[in-house]
Amino acid sequence: MNNLEKIEELVKQQNGMILSADLDKYSIPRKYLQLLIAEGRLERWDRGVYVAVDAIEDEMFAMQKKYSKLIYSHETVLFLHGLSNRTAFEYSATVPSGYKVVSNVADRFKIYYIKKELHEFGVISLKSSFGNQISVYNIERTICDIIKSRSRVDIQILNEALKRYVKIKTSDYSLLMDYAKKLNIETILKKYLEVIL
Incomplete structure (x- = not known):
């Protein structure tokens, strides 16, 4: 599984959300977050918190x-x-x-x-x-x-x-x-x- 696939899997497991800390845990460079944002698949919700564009944001x-x-x-x-x-x-x-x-x-x-x-x-x-x-x-x-x-x-x-x-x-x-x-x-x-x- 490559880094992008791993991020997509984590986003799916976490109901459309990923933290930059999740990438650190799996030693995935943060540049992949920027790539997914540029492609319009993720957006920055808060500092260190990213959500899939089709996900409903659950603030709690x-x-x-x-x-x-x-x-x-x-x-x-x-x-x-x-x-x-x-x-x-x-x-x-x-x-x-x-x-x-x-x-x-x-x-x-x-x-x-x-x-x-x-x-x-x-x-x-x-x-x-x-x-x-x-x-x-x-x-x-x-x-x-x-x-x-x-x-x-x-x-x-x-x-x-x-x-x-x-x-x-x-x-x-x-x-x-x-x-x-x-x-x-x-x-x-x-x-x-x-x-x-």
Whole structure:
């Protein structure tokens, strides 16, 4: 398989997208990206991110592929889990404390920071609206995150999410309380649940 064929295979495997870092991984010179752009088969979507001209751009997938520490959270994930009808104006994502968020991400995302040891728990894989696998927090972690960040979240969104959560048959209250304890919001969560239940 020559370099152009390998790039085309990677683009196909990654739903129409390739990173310049992917070429580095396979020791493919970047001049081949420029060749495919000149031929009109690829276009530059963002720094280091290229998409096939016939592909639908999936910003959530592309940004997470480029910034691996970025985990979708809060309002964005409430919508993906069906706990909110509102599509957010900007994506919400959580990164570990000390992680440098570049300006083009900070301008387009609502960024939350969390201690490194709390960053990974509750992470699951979900499909974006374009069908690509993205990393998000599970429902219980998302409920806890919304409560922990309640000063940055619309109160109606929080209340609606809690009302919907208690109606879900698969809700895991012991896991919810475990997360609440780790995030130091156990007392506040109990007060909210008392009102809802």
